[in-house]
Structures are given as C-alpha cells and as structure tokens.
Amino acid sequence: MTRLLAAAFAAMLLALPVLPAALAQTPAAPTAAQPGPDDRAKQWLTLMDDGNYADSARQMGPQAKKATAAALPALRSLLCAVSSRNLREVTLTWSRPGMPAGQYAVVRYDSNFAHKSGALETVTLAMTKGGWSVVGYRID
Secondary structure, X not given: OHHHHXXXXXXXXXXXXXXXXXXXXXXXXXXXXXXXXXXXXXXXXXXXXXXXXXXXXXXXXXXXXXXHHHHHHHHHHHHOOEEEEEEEEEEEEOOOOXXXXXXXXXXXXXXXXXXXXXXXXXXXXXXXXXXXXXXXXEEO
C-alpha cells in the first residue's frame, strides 16, 4: 500500500509542471469571425481614423477606463488625420498593471499623423468570451 501511495504521489508531482500549461487558455487561431489582436486593433483604429468616436468608445471593453473613452475625440483632434501606420509588435501577456488577471495583447504601431510624425500608438486588448476587446489606447 505504501508503494502504491508513493507511486501515485510521484506521478502527481511529475504532472504538476504540465498542469498549468494544460489549463492555460490560448486564443484560437484568428478567423474572419474572430480576428487576431492585431486585426482587431486595426478595425478599432479605423473607427478612430473615421472620427467615429462614439462607436469606438462603445466597443471598448468593460475594463476600459471611462476617462480613456471620454478623451478619444480631444486626443485625435489634436493630431488630425493619420498618414501612415505600420505594425511594430504584438505582445501577449497574462497581466497588465491595474487590470484583473486575464489574457491581454498589446499592439504597437509606428504612426504618422498630420500634426505629429513618429508617434507610437498602443492599443491594449483583453480576451473576452466574444474575442479580443479594446481596453486601452495611448499615443506617445
């Protein structure tokens, strides 16, 4: 009986490092119905580029700060039209400062606007049941 318990305990210890990986949710491969984070960020930025701030604010997930959504029109009106936007990087992470634990994507673009060249746009997205949802936007 002791050998049986020892063997079961040893098997359990060996399985522990694999268990978190097995439980971790990874996003499904992007599809037309559920785009990847960079495609979702680009869709959302198109609303911003078109001056459709009400829809862009509505599409921001519940984790988005209300101040961010309220500041969108003023922020973009200072910059004017986007002249170019190139994907710099997409970073997947399980945590973001000041946000609940979950899966996040940080999508960065090198962008040029009519009144600001060399800008770095950052769109932060969270994985929700319906796919990627925008929870933050910043221009540096």
